[in-house]
Amino acid sequence: MDAEERKIPSHEVTYARLRDMILYGHLAPGAPVTIQGLIADLGAGMTPVREAIRRLTAEGALLPQGNRRVAVPQLSSEMLDQVAFARLAIEPKLAELAGGRLTPAQIDRLEAIDGKVNRAIEAGCLSDYLAANHAFHFALYKAAEAPVLLDLARSLWLRAGPSLRAVIARYGRETAPDLHREALAAMRSGDAKALAGAIERDIQQGVDHVRQSLAESS
Template sequence: MDDQTRKIPSHEVTYARLRDMILFGHLLPGQPVTIQGLIRDLEAGMTPVREAIRRLTAEGALLPQGNRRVAVPQLTPALLDQLAFVRLTVEPKLAELAGAHLTPSLIDRLEAIDDGVDRAIRGGSVPDYLASNHAFHFALYEASEAPILVDIARGLWLRFGPSLRVVCARYGAAALPDRHEEALAAMRAGDRAALARAIENDIQQGIDQIRQAQAEGGV
């Protein structure tokens, strides 16, 4: 049996589902949820859910709350400063590295993903925006051939995503971060430095929105 036909273990499926619930803001920061509720929502058994919680707690994406409850951590201004520093260091570098490996077919794929981002913004769909935006960034980053940096970026998004969901819902579709056209233009021009700057600007826009919401008491 090859890798494509081998069944994915149930604990990995449960982990991926819970990770996506956190990443795309289905669990609100600071709102406790019961383990029993997660078992129901994930349609999984106690053991794989507990294992997923253990792994995501170790990754900083969940906090134990006692009484068989967990919660997504709230993003404080101090934590946001740290996340901003690392994201603005790691992710533009990933984009620059990816620029050396871009192919016409990958650029076409990224353009198609960005069409989904644009449709989500026009339609005011925050869930579709978050999923398409994530797909765009990581389709690009995975071309970097820098797996350690990609893993770091994935962990950063787990901590950042829930608060971005709150901010997107607060300010509406017109304010959703999207500097992808600048990035695509740089890709087509073969300008790796411009690609890194475009991704940096895209990330900074989201950070600034969360900072504004924190100042207004909205996160």
């Protein structure tokens, strides 16, 4: 397994690891992210860590504090509104574009991923759920072949990531309508518009969850 990693630069690996920590809510909002701390935790050199932090700062996943430190941002209500607006503007479009290009094999793959999502919900494993949900959305979005919009979506998910941690408390989302299933049905029938609509409602649902969690914790 070392033979593969040897080809990937260390700063890419470090970036991916830090990104996933943020994306899956392993870092608390407001927690300081220090270079030295990551060197110790990830066992990486200084330069790779610096670059990972810079990249994620540029993507909005980390917030520079006035002094020259960075921290995990705490999403305020206003920022959540902005993220929600942008996600609702970008991601349904990605879904619509993807809708016209999906092959049956890709739909099968998405259905398999959605199975993982449901299993994670049943097992009550939030970490798995967040990873599988992310995989589902981005496997779909990647099919749109729209790299610019894909990058924007990635940035927006990163901004929302740390706050998903707050959802841990109110983790009873099985009652909500399963919009992934609706999306899959739209894919099978080749209805790109319906697919976009399902994704739009899925996003809205997720944002409402986070908004309620933030309201409760404040």
